[in-house]
Amino acid sequence: MITFPLLSTIIIVPLIGAIIAFLIKGDEANVSKNLRELAIWTSLVVLVISIIILLQFDLNSQNFQFIEKKTILSKFDISYHLGVDSVSLIFILLTTTLFPICFLYSKLSIKFRTREFVIAMLALEALTLGVFCSLDIVLFYIFFESLLIPMFLIIGIWGGKNRIFSSFKFFLYTLAGSVFFLISIIFMAYTSNTTSIPQLDNYYFDVYLQKWLWFGMFLSFAIKVPMWPFHTWLPDAHVEAPTIGSMILAGVLLKVGAFAFLRISLPILPEASIYFSSFIMTLSAIAVVYTSIVAFAQTDIKKLIAYSSVAHMGYVTAGIFSISKIGIQGSLFQMISHGIVSAGLFLSIGLLYERTKSRIMDDYNLIIKSMPIFSLFFIVLVLSSVGLPGTSGFIGELLVVIGVFKNFLILGFIISSGIILGAVYMMSLVRKIIFTGSNSSTVTELTDLNVLEILLMLFLVFFTLLLGLFPNIILNITETSVIEILKNFN
Amino acid sequence: MDAFSNLNLYLPEIIIFLGALISIVSGAFFKNNKYNKVLFLSFMTITISFSFILFSDISNESSSNNFVNTTFTNIVKLFVLTLAIGVLYVSNGYIKSNKLNLFEYPILLLFAVLGMLLMISANDLLFLYISIELQSLSLYVLVALNRDSLKSSEAALKYFILGSIASAIILYGISMTYSITGTTNYNLIKEFSFTDKNTLIFSFGLILILSGMAFKLSAAPFHMWTPDVYEGSPSSVTTILITIPKVVVFVALVKLLNEPFFYFKNLWQQIIIIIIVLSMAVGSIAALRQENIKRLFAYGTIANIGYVLIGVISNSNQGLSSSILYLVIYTIASLGIFSFIMMCRKENSQVVHLQGLVGLSQSNSFAAICMVMLLLSMAGIPPFAGFFAKFYIFIAAVESGFLSLAIIGVIFSVISAFYYLKIIKIMYMDSQEDINIYEVDNKMYLMLLITSLVMLVFIFFANDFINFLNKLNI
Numbered sequence: 001m002i003t004f005p006l007l008s009t010i011i012i013v014p015l016i017g018a019i020i021a022f023l024i025k026g027d028e029a030n031v032s033k034n035l036r037e038l039a040i041w042t043s044l045v046v047l048v049i050s051i052i053i054l055l056q057f058d059l060n061s062q063n064f065q066f067i068e069k070k071t072i073l074s075k076f077d078i079s080y081h082l083g084v085d086s087v088s089l090i091f092i093l094l095t096t097t098l099f100p101i102c103f104l105y106s107k108l109s110i111k112f113r114t115r116e117f118v119i120a121m122l123a124l125e126a127l128t129l130g131v132f133c134s135l136d137i138v139l140f141y142i143f144f145e146s147l148l149i150p151m152f153l154i155i156g157i158w159g160g161k162n163r164i165f166s167s168f169k170f171f172l173y174t175l176a177g178s179v180f181f182l183i184s185i186i187f188m189a190y191t192s193n194t195t196s197i198p199q200l201d202n203y204y205f206d207v208y209l210q211k212w213l214w215f216g217m218f219l220s221f222a223i224k225v226p227m228w229p230f231h232t233w234l235p236d237a238h239v240e241a242p243t244i245g246s247m248i249l250a251g252v253l254l255k256v257g258a259f260a261f262l263r264i265s266l267p268i269l270p271e272a273s274i275y276f277s278s279f280i281m282t283l284s285a286i287a288v289v290y291t292s293i294v295a296f297a298q299t300d301i302k303k304l305i306a307y308s309s310v311a312h313m314g315y316v317t318a319g320i321f322s323i324s325k326i327g328i329q330g331s332l333f334q335m336i337s338h339g340i341v342s343a344g345l346f347l348s349i350g351l352l353y354e355r356t357k358s359r360i361m362d363d364y365n366l367i368i369k370s371m372p373i374f375s376l377f378f379i380v381l382v383l384s385s386v387g388l389p390g391t392s393g394f395i396g397e398l399l400v401v402i403g404v405f406k407n408f409l410i411l412g413f414i415i416s417s418g419i420i421l422g423a424v425y426m427m428s429l430v431r432k433i434i435f436t437g438s439n440s441s442t443v444t445e446l447t448d449l450n451v452l453e454i455l456l457m458l459f460l461v462f463f464t465l466l467l468g469l470f471p472n473i474i475l476n477i478t479e480t481s482v483i484e485i486l487k488n489f490n
Numbered sequence: 491m492d493a494f495s496n497l498n499l500y501l502p503e504i505i506i507f508l509g510a511l512i513s514i515v516s517g518a519f520f521k522n523n524k525y526n527k528v529l530f531l532s533f534m535t536i537t538i539s540f541s542f543i544l545f546s547d548i549s550n551e552s553s554s555n556n557f558v559n560t561t562f563t564n565i566v567k568l569f570v571l572t573l574a575i576g577v578l579y580v581s582n583g584y585i586k587s588n589k590l591n592l593f594e595y596p597i598l599l600l601f602a603v604l605g606m607l608l609m610i611s612a613n614d615l616l617f618l619y620i621s622i623e624l625q626s627l628s629l630y631v632l633v634a635l636n637r638d639s640l641k642s643s644e645a646a647l648k649y650f651i652l653g654s655i656a657s658a659i660i661l662y663g664i665s666m667t668y669s670i671t672g673t674t675n676y677n678l679i680k681e682f683s684f685t686d687k688n689t690l691i692f693s694f695g696l697i698l699i700l701s702g703m704a705f706k707l708s709a710a711p712f713h714m715w716t717p718d719v720y721e722g723s724p725s726s727v728t729t730i731l732i733t734i735p736k737v738v739v740f741v742a743l744v745k746l747l748n749e750p751f752f753y754f755k756n757l758w759q760q761i762i763i764i765i766i767v768l769s770m771a772v773g774s775i776a777a778l779r780q781e782n783i784k785r786l787f788a789y790g791t792i793a794n795i796g797y798v799l800i801g802v803i804s805n806s807n808q809g810l811s812s813s814i815l816y817l818v819i820y821t822i823a824s825l826g827i828f829s830f831i832m833m834c835r836k837e838n839s840q841v842v843h844l845q846g847l848v849g850l851s852q853s854n855s856f857a858a859i860c861m862v863m864l865l866l867s868m869a870g871i872p873p874f875a876g877f878f879a880k881f882y883i884f885i886a887a888v889e890s891g892f893l894s895l896a897i898i899g900v901i902f903s904v905i906s907a908f909y910y911l912k913i914i915k916i917m918y919m920d921s922q923e924d925i926n927i928y929e930v931d932n933k934m935y936l937m938l939l940i941t942s943l944v945m946l947v948f949i950f951f952a953n954d955f956i957n958f959l960n961k962l963n964i
Contacts, residue, residue, distance in 0.1 A: 073878075073953050075885070116851075138881075142872040149866060152911070156919045164919050168911060175871075175907055179900035182881070186888050186896070 243350025327403020334396025509535025645722025826941025
């Protein structure tokens with residue numbers, strides 16, 4: 001059966017958008033207006049196509065769907081091999097949903113070099129989708145690694161004061177991890193003589209080799225996730241990145257590393273995954289507790305949220321390496337939830353920053369008086385972030401903790417203590433900037449959200465509550481694929 | 491009959507030789523506009539030689555005692571001639587704006603190319619030596635082209651003295667080999683060493699020849715001349731130095747290792763491994779602190795040569811073809827970058843320091859984007875061509891059982907990514923007080939566009955190209 005290559009389309013459409021953006025001519029004001037509309041429309045088209053993919057997706061099938069295959073290099077039969085299972089599908093939907101939101105918001109914020117910005121963002125979207133779609137390990141690496149380029153430029157050109165240092169740190173840190181991934185890939189291909197992920201799933205690697213391969217990949221993925229102690233690039237990158245950069249970084253890019261664990265480490269190297277699971281679990285527990293404490297000490301709101309992202313990703317990795325169905329389901333849910341909530345939180349900070357040009361907590365007080373609508377949305381997002389029942393954050397954390405308790409009792413206790421620690425710093429943030437405050441700042445001058453901003457926030461908050469109340473929307477979709485991922489574990 | 495068939499063998503070289511002679515004579519007799527006319531003659535010469543190789547049967551394998559033509563050598567010759575045309579083409583503007591339009595420039599390049607073509611086909615140690623000398627002598631003079639500049643003269647003198655010592659070392663090595671085997675012919679030496687392997691003097695000969703060749707390749711620890719010479723010589727000559735000789739010397743080295751010294755693999759493998767690790771280390775680390783553009787790329791070259799040589803140690807056709815792939819991509823990217831450096835002028839003087847590139851992305855966004863692609867390709871970031879080059883090199887390392895080399899290689903590739911990023915940072919992220927105006931010309935744009943497009947679209951042609959290289963019997 002010949003079908004329309006939908007997956008290639010969602011990768012190519014943003015790239016075409018980027019090329020058009022390169023060609024738009026005219027005077028300055030017109031160009032930037034056109035560019036924004038171009039970006040919005042391109043991302044909306046991608047969103048529509050991804051919804052079509054969702055509608056045509058067969059939820060009961062265990063196999064990869066929408067498969068496309070074309071040889072790139074005849075050596076090891078490296079090919080342009082795309083396909084989705086339900087795990088990648090939800091990430092694709094997350095990506096295609098967040099990008100239009102970002103572009104709609106960027107209507108208000110990017111003030112210079114719009115052309116380059118739009119090109120970088122569209123390239124970023126294409127490459128991220130490529131990562132989620134690829135079924136060839138070399139193709140995966142190509143997308144995974146190319147992501148660095150637009151992200152490097154976004155942080156470095158449109159970032160804050162310390163942007164150059166942050167962008168270099170981000171780039172070199174992730175590159176350093178990735179090259180070991182590359183060596184692992186080469187060695188895997190050399191041993192098994194294939195690079196196709198479905199074939200590698202069925203290939204059995206020697207246990208000793210598995211451990212080395214796993215470790216080589218671990219460095220790369222752990223840096224991308226980021227796991228403690230490889231997380232130090234993240235706060236720097238977040239603080240300096242523009243709001244949209246942060247939204248995409250937290251919303252989508254952090255998921256890439258965890259996705260790589262699910263797509264590559266777990267199915268291909270099952271024995272090594274079990275061998276290292278307590279190691280990962282320990283790192284995750286440290287991440288949850290340590291970064292929560294660090295977050296509590298922050299005065300910069302953006303940095304606080306960045307550290308909370310590390311803590312949340314700690315849940316995700318803990319869930320994945322509990323190697324149980326419920327744990328992996330939980331971490332998938334946690335990722336989607338975190339994608340929406342952290343994007344919302346960074347958006348909120350962006351909205352505040354635009355009004356006051358400050359990210360320091362002490363500069364804000366009693367926001368509830370001047371910006372009641374904003375405060376409402378912000379509080380819902382914060383509650384979701386700390387995992388209040390009824391919000392999406394709760395389901396993810398709960399499932400992960402259940403999964404972890406099955407195999408790791410003590411670590412389970414430590415990780416669940418993070419729920420309380422998370423509440424401590426997030427609630428004190430809310431208290432400090434929304435409900436109380438010193439009398440030094442410029443509260444009365446703050447204007448509340450305009451219609452577009454309300455719509456954007458409402459959209460994110462709606463999804464948070466929807467997923468919190470009806471978690472089965474996601475859990476049902478992912479179930480078959482999670483079972484498929486775990487098939488190599490007895 | 492015999493004489494004619496031999497003549498056929500050398501015909502492309504003879505054409506270059508005659509072309510160079512005619513250019514000299516006409517250069518001496520033309521009254522005005524000498525440079526342009528000689529340049530035109532040189533173009534013609536190279537084109538005729540090029541088309542001769544192209545339209546005579548490429549797969550024609552013919553040989554005499556000391557000269558062998560194979561499909562592979564023919565294709566390398568085509569590549570070298572293309573590069574020569576490319577360099578002459580882009581350097582035209584540079585030569586004129588720096589008032590270096592001496593008619594000797596194209597002629598010397600022709601002689602260097604002649605030496606290179608001979609070197610590619612050389613099948614005899616003495617023949618190899620003579621062709622190396624012909625190439626080197628022309629290059630020494632080219633480096634001194636800007637004779638009023640102290641730096642250019644200093645670089646030329648340095649290059650000349652050190653280069654001569656290296657040549658002398660090669661010659662000494664050749665004489666040692668000759669003293670044992672009684673011949674300088676590759677095939678005879680190979681036969682001889684098969685029967686009589688354990689000769690100390692023979693090994694000494696090999697080591698000396700290898701050291702000399704490593705000098706010509708600017709591989710560490712014989713790299714000391716590279717940064718000074720690259721910095722001091724006119725940029726057009728640096729462009730030549732950084733591209734063409736590297737390809738040619740590498741091909742000659744590969745042939746040397748696989749023909750006469752084939753049975754000494756254990757010995758030269760160890761030496762090459764040391765050279766590889768040192769080159770990657772010196773090149774990547776020393777480049778970090780460079781402020782001068784040409785010095786930076788000089789160290790970059792040293793590091794890249796380290797990667798290229800990884801394919802050699804496997805000594806398989808696949809390993810060698812990945813080396814050639816790397817070399818081709820590296821030379822094309824270098825050509826693009828240097829055509830940019832050559833034309834990058836502001837306020838009537840050449841941009842020498844990295845800081846001079848501040849704000850390029852705003853004043854000249856097209857050139858900046860092309861440069862980004864070239865630099866990222868150099869750093870080995872996918873999806874650009876440089877990634878595939880490095881990928882294949884690492885595959886070669888793993889397949890030949892040198893996993894540790896691959897790991898060292900990736901570590902240094904991360905380090906070297908830093909200084910390529912630094913250039914991007916300066917072009918895109920550093921703030922500047924006033925927007926610099928760069929004088930650029932269309933030739934540079936064309937070359938930049940072509941080379942960066944090659945880097946970008948290589949992914950689509952990678953398979954065909956690599957299969958093509960694999961089929962060549964290197």
